[in-house]
Amino acid sequence: MISINPRIRAMSIILAVGVLSSFCASKNYLTVNYQLPNESVEPQGTRVALRVKDTREDPEIVTPSAKKALKNFAEYFVLFVVQENKENRPVGAFSLSSMVREIFKHRLENAGVRIVEEEIGVPIVEIVLQEFKLDLPNRNWIIQMKYQANLIKQGRVVGGEKITGSAERLRAISGKNAEIVIGELVSDVVNRLNLNEFLKLNQIQ
Numbered sequence: 001m002i003s004i005n006p007r008i009r010a011m012s013i014i015l016a017v018g019v020l021s022s023f024c025a026s027k028n029y030l031t032v033n034y035q036l037p038n039e040s041v042e043p044q045g046t047r048v049a050l051r052v053k054d055t056r057e058d059p060e061i062v063t064p065s066a067k068k069a070l071k072n073f074a075e076y077f078v079l080f081v082v083q084e085n086k087e088n089r090p091v092g093a094f095s096l097s098s099m100v101r102e103i104f105k106h107r108l109e110n111a112g113v114r115i116v117e118e119e120i121g122v123p124i125v126e127i128v129l130q131e132f133k134l135d136l137p138n139r140n141w142i143i144q145m146k147y148q149a150n151l152i153k154q155g156r157v158v159g160g161e162k163i164t165g166s167a168e169r170l171r172a173i174s175g176k177n178a179e180i181v182i183g184e185l186v187s188d189v190v191n192r193l194n195l196n197e198f199l200k201l202n203q204i205q
Contacts, residue, residue, distance in 0.1 A: 028074040029093060033183040034103050036083045037191045041111045041199060048199070049118040050108065051126045052101040058133070061096055066136040069171070070178065077182075081106050100129055100147075103190055111195050124152040125199075131164070134178065141178045142168045143185045149193050151200065159200050165189040 061075050077099045079091040094102055104127055105115055116122055131146035144166045151159035167185040169177045 028072045029076040029078050030070075030073060030182060031078045031080065031179045032099065032186060033080045033082050033088065033179075034106070034190070035183070035187040036081060036106060036110050038084060039111050039195065041113060041195050044112040045114060046112070046199065047114045047116050047122055048108065049122050049124045050101060050105055050115050051118070051124050052097055052104070053126065053128045054097040055128055055130055056132060061132060061134060063133065063135040063137075066134045066141070066178070069136050079103070083110075096132060097129060100127060103186065107190055108195070113195070113199075121154075123158075123199075124150075126150040126152055134182065136171060136178075139171050140168050141171055141181045142166065143181050145185055145189050147189070149198060151198060159198055161193060161198055163189050163192050165192070 062070060062073065067073065076093055076095060078093050079099055079102060081089045081091055083089070091102060091106075104125070108115060108125065118124060126149070128148040128150065129146075130148060131144055133144050135142045135144075144164075146162070146164035148160060148162045150157050165185055165188055167181050167188070169181040169184075171177060
């Protein structure tokens with residue numbers, strides 16, 4: 001058997017503890033990468049106001065098991081917007097509802113829609129957030145999201161669509177996979193809304 005110098009052994013143990021500590025260190029935020037789709041709406045320059053309502057029955061973003069794993073998470077998100085053949089754009093730090101609004105703002109503007117203030121005669125895209133929950137029941141991160149998209153014109157809902165989705169990914173020590181699975185699900189459920197069909201452009205001009 002090869003003998004290991006006690007000093008080297010001690011230094012190795014200290015180094016290993018340091019590495020594990022860095023992996024286990026928990027941030028007070030989660031990074032979300034939102035992937036923009038390649039799309040456009042016709043005609044270009046359509047104007048809408050954007051409104052986000054949070055109607056979740058359970059206001060907690062994470063379950064007790066997920067909260068235990070994330071430790072210092074303060075229910076804030078750092079948002080990056082990802083676009084094909086372009087560098088990831090850091091947008092800022094947001095609460096859940098403000099992040100959802102920012103994501104839809106980027107999606108609409110990227111498709112050629114102008115976001116304006118609410119005023120008479122301007123249709124409203126209303127996003128009603130109904131569920132957003134991150135769970136860690138066993139060894140997998142599980143995220144669920146549900147929202148209702150409404151198109152409001154002259155105070156009346158003229159179009160709507162409910163979209164729900166879930167995603168799952170194996171847990172990693174650093175919690176990085178929690179961020180990956182959130183980004184994947186948010187990109188999927190937000191981009192699943194068909195803007196051309198939803199906006200019904202012939203009705204809102």
